Amino acid sequence: MQITLTVNGKQYSNDIEPRMSLTQYLREVLDLTGTHVGCDTSGCGACTVSLNGAAVKSCTLLAVQADGGELTTIEGMANGNEMHPIQKAFKEHHGLQCGFCTPGMVMTAANILKDNPNPSEEEIRHGLEGNFCRCTGYHNIVKSIQHAAEEINN
Amino acid sequence: MIPAKFDYIKASSVSEAVDLLDKHGFDAKILSGGHSLIPAMKLRLNRPEVLIDISGISGMDSITEEGGEIVIGANCTHHDIATSKLVNDDLNILAQTAKAIGDIQVRNRGTLGGSLAHADPAADYPATVLACDATVVAEGKKGQRSIPISDFFQGIFTTALEDDEIITSIRFPKVKNGNYQKFFQSASRFAVVGVAVVKSGNEVKVGITGVADTPYRAKGVENAYNGSADAADHAVDNVEVMSDHFADVEYRSHLAKVMTKRALEA
Numbered sequence A: 001m002q003i004t005l006t007v008n009g010k011q012y013s014n015d016i017e018p019r020m021s022l023t024q025y026l027r028e029v030l031d032l033t034g035t036h037v038g039c040d041t042s043g044c045g046a047c048t049v050s051l052n053g054a055a056v057k058s059c060t061l062l063a064v065q066a067d068g069g070e071l072t073t074i075e076g077m078a079n080g081n082e083m084h085p086i087q088k089a090f091k092e093h094h095g096l097q098c099g100f101c102t103p104g105m106v107m108t109a110a111n112i113l114k115d116n117p118n119p120s121e122e123e124i125r126h127g128l129e130g131n132f133c134r135c136t137g138y139h140n141i142v143k144s145i146q147h148a149a150e151e152i153n154n
Numbered sequence B: 001m002i003p004a005k006f007d008y009i010k011a012s013s014v015s016e017a018v019d020l021l022d023k024h025g026f027d028a029k030i031l032s033g034g035h036s037l038i039p040a041m042k043l044r045l046n047r048p049e050v051l052i053d054i055s056g057i058s059g060m061d062s063i064t065e066e067g068g069e070i071v072i073g074a075n076c077t078h079h080d081i082a083t084s085k086l087v088n089d090d091l092n093i094l095a096q097t098a099k100a101i102g103d104i105q106v107r108n109r110g111t112l113g114g115s116l117a118h119a120d121p122a123a124d125y126p127a128t129v130l131a132c133d134a135t136v137v138a139e140g141k142k143g144q145r146s147i148p149i150s151d152f153f154q155g156i157f158t159t160a161l162e163d164d165e166i167i168t169s170i171r172f173p174k175v176k177n178g179n180y181q182k183f184f185q186s187a188s189r190f191a192v193v194g195v196a197v198v199k200s201g202n203e204v205k206v207g208i209t210g211v212a213d214t215p216y217r218a219k220g221v222e223n224a225y226n227g228s229a230d231a232a233d234h235a236v237d238n239v240e241v242m243s244d245h246f247a248d249v250e251y252r253s254h255l256a257k258v259m260t261k262r263a264l265e266a
């Protein structure tokens, strides 16, 4: 089936099987391997991308469901060599250890801050309930998002 | 994990979706948010040959007020409901319930219609739609009909919908005083027990999910209520309480009473 969508500002058109997940499409067809697969069962959030401005678990979407949509993956967050404020905050405040969960954390953080530019620590923790960090570095992930919010608001 | 092969059709109207359901019968499945169906298909617990995607049908994602009722399109996501001003103002208990579902990503995709049609015994909405006395509006080959919520849930993953019917919207009376209490399953965040209480004057309506294989109105609590939360002791009267590795019968019964008490006191 033919799908056409925009990923990180670039338009793609591909003929794919309806049963292909959005994660598979991004990683295997477009070679955008920044979107990670942790559980493949909608539990961990590592595969989170933004579809039409909303964070979604791409392992639980068929690529055909994203037909006509606008996607942003972790590869589309930076502006050239300039990291996105959320990425910068993760780097500066040790928001990552092995980095496996990080793309999903950053994409979810973007949704948290879009809905609520000044979240409390509690609201950030609540907002991350669909994202697991196997290295358990939650404190610094939360701290990074708090710093990113400050940076974006200034 | 990759689902078995299927054909995918994006329906552009309710009547097209109904015709497709009628044509393909048992081999077809409706797809809305996909957040119950796709995981099941990946595990190959479900192998539809035709998926009919209704998510693009216009008019099925609106929230409006009609004749004093709040009418919510079946395709409204949990996020739409949690953030709707109309729902927060006039049907706050439904916004509370939507906010308690899953996580941001799940709430961005999952829909009210999908959750009700799926009828998972651990889903949140069933408690609240029962306590609110909502009406499910469905459309099939024979036309449109309204299903009172008290007739809708018929068992585990089983509803009153005919094979060729889809839910188009759900109608709610306005609710001033309602409260939803949920005991989260600690890994999946589904409801081990969820209790919705709607109060008007000295009367209460109590909907309970997670406790039995079918969500129910706790008539024992409703009849015993005289303003005191002690009525919560009747939360599982005449109910066959489920048991699983998260909560056995005794613990689940206890949770049902505690959550009912909290919702009555709120």
Ligand SMILES: Cc1cc2nc3c(=O)[nH]c(=O)nc-3n(C[C@H](O)[C@H](O)[C@H](O)COP(=O)(O)OP(=O)(O)OC[C@H]3O[C@@H](n4cnc5c(N)ncnc54)[C@H](O)[C@@H]3O)c2cc1C
Residues within 6 Å of the ligand: A042, A043, A060, B029, B030, B031, B032, B033, B034, B035, B036, B037, B038, B039, B054, B074, B075, B100, B101, B102, B103, B106, B109, B110, B111, B112, B113, B114, B115, B116, B117, B118, B120, B122, B123, B124, B125, B161, B165, B166, B167, B168, B188, B189, B190, B191
């Ligand atoms: C990680 C995760 C956590 C979750 N946590 C919770 C939770 O805490 N509480 C909770 O209640 N739920 C939870 N869910 C379930 C979630 O709310 C689902 O989105 C919802 O149950 C189904 O809605 P959907 O639109 O995704 O339906 P789909 O998956 O698209 O469909 C589900 C079923 O309903 C049918 N269907 C869909 N729409 C219609 C319609 N309009 N008419 C007739 N049939 C229809 C489909 O054919 C299918 O059989 C969770 C899901 C995930 C993946």
Ligand code: FES
Residues within 6 Å of the ligand: A036, A037, A038, A039, A040, A041, A042, A043, A044, A045, A046, A047, A048, A057, A058, A059, A060
């Ligand atoms: S890989 Fe999608 S949620 Fe874990």
Ligand code: FES
Residues within 6 Å of the ligand: A095, A096, A097, A098, A099, A100, A101, A102, A132, A133, A134, A135, A136, A137
């Ligand atoms: S940094 Fe290793 S999983 Fe989160």
